[in-house]
Amino acid sequence: MSVIVDYYNYWVVVFLMMAGFYTVIAANNLVKKIVGLNIFQTSVFILYISMGKVSGGSAPIVAEGITTYSNPLPHVLILTAIVVGVATTAVGLALVVRIKRAYGTVEENEFKDKDDLI
Amino acid sequence: MAELINLLLLGMLAVTALGVVFLKDLFAVVMLFGIYSFLSALIFVNLDAVDVAFTEAAVGAGISTVLMLGTLSLTGRQEKMSGHKTLLPLLVVVTTGAALIYGTLDMPPFGNPENPVHQHVALRYIQDSPQEIGLPNMVTSVLASYRGFDTLGETAVVFAAAIGVLSLLGLPKQDRAAIESGLESHLVLKVVAKIIIPLIILFALYVQFHGDYGPGGGFQAGVIAAAAIILYALVFGLPLATQVVQPGLLKALAALGVLLYAGTGVASFFLGGNFLDYNVLAADPVAGQHLGIILIELGVGITVFAAMLSIFYAFASKAERKNIQ
Amino acid sequence: MILETISNILLIVGAFFALTGAYGLFKFPDFFTRVHAASVTDSIATILLFLGLILRTDFDLVAVKLVFVLVFVLLTSPTASHALAKSARHGGVATLAESNNKDNTDG
Numbered sequence: 001m002s003v004i005v006d007y008y009n010y011w012v013v014v015f016l017m018m019a020g021f022y023t024v025i026a027a028n029n030l031v032k033k034i035v036g037l038n039i040f041q042t043s044v045f046i047l048y049i050s051m052g053k054v055s056g057g058s059a060p061i062v063a064e065g066i067t068t069y070s071n072p073l074p075h076v077l078i079l080t081a082i083v084v085g086v087a088t089t090a091v092g093l094a095l096v097v098r099i100k101r102a103y104g105t106v107e108e109n110e111f112k113d114k115d116d117l118i
Numbered sequence: 119m120a121e122l123i124n125l126l127l128l129g130m131l132a133v134t135a136l137g138v139v140f141l142k143d144l145f146a147v148v149m150l151f152g153i154y155s156f157l158s159a160l161i162f163v164n165l166d167a168v169d170v171a172f173t174e175a176a177v178g179a180g181i182s183t184v185l186m187l188g189t190l191s192l193t194g195r196q197e198k199m200s201g202h203k204t205l206l207p208l209l210v211v212v213t214t215g216a217a218l219i220y221g222t223l224d225m226p227p228f229g230n231p232e233n234p235v236h237q238h239v240a241l242r243y244i245q246d247s248p249q250e251i252g253l254p255n256m257v258t259s260v261l262a263s264y265r266g267f268d269t270l271g272e273t274a275v276v277f278a279a280a281i282g283v284l285s286l287l288g289l290p291k292q293d294r295a296a297i298e299s300g301l302e303s304h305l306v307l308k309v310v311a312k313i314i315i316p317l318i319i320l321f322a323l324y325v326q327f328h329g330d331y332g333p334g335g336g337f338q339a340g341v342i343a344a345a346a347i348i349l350y351a352l353v354f355g356l357p358l359a360t361q362v363v364q365p366g367l368l369k370a371l372a373a374l375g376v377l378l379y380a381g382t383g384v385a386s387f388f389l390g391g392n393f394l395d396y397n398v399l400a401a402d403p404v405a406g407q408h409l410g411i412i413l414i415e416l417g418v419g420i421t422v423f424a425a426m427l428s429i430f431y432a433f434a435s436k437a438e439r440k441n442i443q
Numbered sequence: 444m445i446l447e448t449i450s451n452i453l454l455i456v457g458a459f460f461a462l463t464g465a466y467g468l469f470k471f472p473d474f475f476t477r478v479h480a481a482s483v484t485d486s487i488a489t490i491l492l493f494l495g496l497i498l499r500t501d502f503d504l505v506a507v508k509l510v511f512v513l514v515f516v517l518l519t520s521p522t523a524s525h526a527l528a529k530s531a532r533h534g535g536v537a538t539l540a541e542s543n544n545k546d547n548t549d550g
Binding site: 051069070 | 121131147148158166167188208236265272333429432
C-alpha cells in the first residue's frame with residue numbers, strides 16, 4: 001500500500017510520457033505529433049514539480065505561521081521551461097505550415113512518397 | 119485529502135491523454151490538449167507550485183491552443199487513416215514504460231522532506247532568500263537573482279524562437295483596405311471585449327509588478343498582455359489589431375526586452391559587481407536586489423509579450439490570407 | 444459558526460448545480476440544449492461557489508479578489524455561451540424542433 005502512495009505520481013507521469021511518446025512515433029499527422037510532444041513535455045513538468053513537493057508544505061511564498069515550504073527550485077526551472085516550450089512549439093507549428101505549403105500535405109507517409117519522386 | 123484530489127486529477131489527466139492519442143478529429147485533439155493543460159495547472163496548484171500553475175494556465179491552455187488552431191486552419195482538421203503498423207510502436211512504448219516504472223521504484227518516496235532534492239541548495243533558498251533578497255516570493259528571488267543567468271538564457275530562447283517563426287512565416291503587411299474585417303455580426307462579443315480588454319491589460323500589469331510578493335512575474339504578465347491583444351485581433355480582425363500594435367514595434371520591443379535584461383547585467387559590472395549581481399545597483403544591497411529584479415522582470419515581460427504576439431500575428435496572417443484566396 | 448454553515452450550504456448547492464450541468468451536457472439531445480446546460484454551470488454554480496468561498500474569508504483583500512474574479516466570470520462566461528450558440532446557428536446547426544420537423548416531413 002505504501003508503495004502506491006509513495007510512487008503513484010511517478011507512475012502516472014510515466015504513463016503520460018508513454019502516451020505522448022506513442023503519439024509521436026505512431027501518429028501520421030504532423031500537428032498530432034506536436035501535440036504528442038507537448039504531452040510528453042508536460043509529463044516531465046509534472047515529474048519535476050512532484051519531486052519539489054514536501055508533504056505538509058505550502059507554496060514557497062513567505063507567510064506568517066508557516067514553517068514548511070515546498071522546494072522553489074523545480075518551480076523556477078519549470079516556469080521558464082513552460083514559456084520556452086510554447087515558443088519552441090510555435091517554431092514546430094510554423095515548420096508544419098511551411099511543409100503544408102511545400103508538399104500540399106501534413107501526413108507523414110504522403111510527403112515521404114513525394115520526396116521519393118524527387 | 120490533498121492526495122485524493124491529486125490522484126483524481128492525475129486520473130483525469132491520463133484519460134485526457136488517451137483521448138488525444140486515439141481521436142482522429144484534430145480539432146477535438148487540440149481542445150482536449152487545452153483541457154489537459156488546465157488539468158495539469160490544477161495539479162501544479164495542488165503540489166504548491168502556484169507560479170508554475172499560473173504560467174501553465176496562461177501559456178499551455180491559452181496561447182498554445184490558439185496557435186494550434188491557427189495551424190489547423192491551414193492544414194486541415196482531419197487526420198487521415200495511416201497505413202502505419204501500430205504494433206511496433208506499441209511494443210516500444212510498453213517496453214520503455216515498463217523499464218521506467220521499474221526505475222521509479224528506486225526513486226525517493228513522493229513528498230518526503232528527507233529527499234536528496236530538498237537537501238542541496240533549496241535549504242539556502244528557503245532560509246536565506248527572504249533576508250538576502252528581501253522578497254516574500256522565493257520563486258521570484260531564485261528566478262531573477264540566484265538563477266539570473268539561466269533566465270537570461272531562457273529569455274534569449276523565446277526571442278530566438280520568435281525570430282525563427284517570423285523568418286518561416288513572415289509578419290502581416292499593414293493593409294488599410296481590409297480594416298473592416300472581424301466579427302461584424304457578433305455585437306455582444308464586441309461590447310464585452312471592449313470592456314474586458316483594458317481589464318486584462320491592467321491585470322497583466324498587476325501580475326508584472328506584484329510578482330515579487332505573490333505568484334506572478336514577467337513571464338506570466340507578458341503572456342497575459344499578449345492574450346489581451348490576441349482577443350482584440352480575434353474579435354475586431356487582424357488588420358485593425360496590426361494598426362493598434364504594429365508588427366514593426368513588436369520587433370523592436372522583443373529586442374528591447376532582452377537588451378534591458380542584459381543591460382542590467384552590464385550595468386552591474388560597470389558598478390563593480392559581477393554580471394547580474396544586483397547588490398551594487400543601489401547603496402543598500404537589498405534595495406539593489408529589488409531594483410535589479412524589477413528591471414529584469416520588466417525585460418522578460420516585454421520580450422515575452424512581443425514574442426508571443428508576433429508569433430500569433432505570423433500564424434494569423436497566414437490563415438487570413440488563405441481565407442481570402 | 445453560522446457563517447460557516449451558510450458557506451457550507453452554498454458550496455454544496457453550488458457543487459450540485461455544477462454536477463447537474465455536467466450531467467446535462469451528456470444527457471441533453473442536441474447542441475443548443477447542451478449549451479444551456481453548460482451555461483447553468485457557468486452562472487448559478489459560480490455565483491454560489493464564490494459566495495460560499497467569500498463567507499469563508501476574513502473579509503479582507505482575499506474577499507475583494509474573489510469578488511473581482513466573480514464579476515469577471517459573470518461577464519465572460521455568458522458571452523462565451525452566447526458566441527458559441529450564435530456561431531453554431533450561423534454554421535447551420537439545427538435546433539431540436541427543426542430537426543424533428545425535418546424527420547416528420549421526410550417520414
